[in-house]
Amino acid sequence: MPDRAPEDPAQQDPASPVASTAALVAAGGALGALLRQAASEALPLTAVPWSTAAVNVAGSLLLGLLVGRLTVRPGPRWLKPTVGTGVLGGFTTFSTFAVDTSLRLPDHTATAGAYVALTVVGAVAAAGVGLAAGRLLGRRGPS
Template sequence: MTRPPEFPVDPDVDLHVPADRGELAAHPAAVLGVIAAGGVLGALARAGLQAAFPHPPTGFPWATFGVNVVGSFLIGVLMAVLTARPAGPLVRPFLGVGVLGGFTTFSTYAVDAQRALAAGAPGTALAYLAATLVGALLAAWAGDAVAGRLLARSAGAAR
């Protein structure tokens, strides 16, 4: 019995999609380099927004909430675009994992909730935790749906 060829495992890559498999051929150092460069850009953008819109420990962390929801929307858009129009093997790691991964932040989300709890604002912490989870999931879905429709419409208009 012959076994199918083994591919390196990347949980973000659908091995049934030839364009996704192409990402695995990129040199690991190049992939790590673009992820790191993108991560720096995304983290700087997030830090800038959080510095521009600070909040007290008992207040709702609107900057982090906004970053996570907008970042999730953009991840949905990016995935729709890359599904419709495959790009080079370093585009998704740079934009998706690097820039948007550095921009969105689970760690600050958790720290903001912990600080609100420690400051005696459990209602704010729970509202923030739930709103971020629901908002980010809906935003990723909406980004994918809106971009997918716009891409389909532009492809239909181009025919």
Template sequence: MTVLLVALGAAVGAPLRYLTDLAVRRRLRSAFPWGTLAVNVAGSLMLGLLVGLPAPSAVATLVGTGFCGALTTYSTFGYETLRLARAGLRRHAVANVLGSVLAGLAAAYLGILLAQAVT
């Protein structure tokens, strides 16, 4: 049952990540990976909310591991950071690392705070 919940969450999270990144890239047309940053921050916020709420184990598996795990992407973040650095856009690469880590942590913390405020 656990594997099925993870798969169901991932089946929604992965296409949403792809479509979000595609939409952001088309709209902004920037070398900076705004789409990946957006999904990683959104996933961090959602995971923070989930952790802050008294979510049942099945919900945590479906949403936390499945959906958020597939929505967010550390491998793409790493690849895009290296791509920026190799292209000579070192400031973009550093901004991506600092912005992603700081915004992700802030979003997770905000999610926890929001969950505590409503419970």
């Protein structure tokens, strides 16, 4: 009687690509969350949550850099899920941005609006700079 493969491809081999990728994303996410916490503790607490803005802008720059580099010169298969989705996904935080804005700036609508606009524009601009720089670095890197 022939052996029958399990119906779920991820159950065929404990080291399947799906399981491996999930483990890499989880490990990267844990590291990114720890880095975000360290950054939050290192930056002073102010009425305007600049530490959250700084983390989100920096993370956008780094993700742009990674994606830009990988569009020109693909890297190992583990790099984007581990660093992009995992580390940088764990490092950046839209939910904290939303909660910080709601909690700290409820009576200051103009300040809250400016904070939101500056954070979003800063993050998008940083991602664009990162993409351009990553593409440039990818073209100049070793073959």
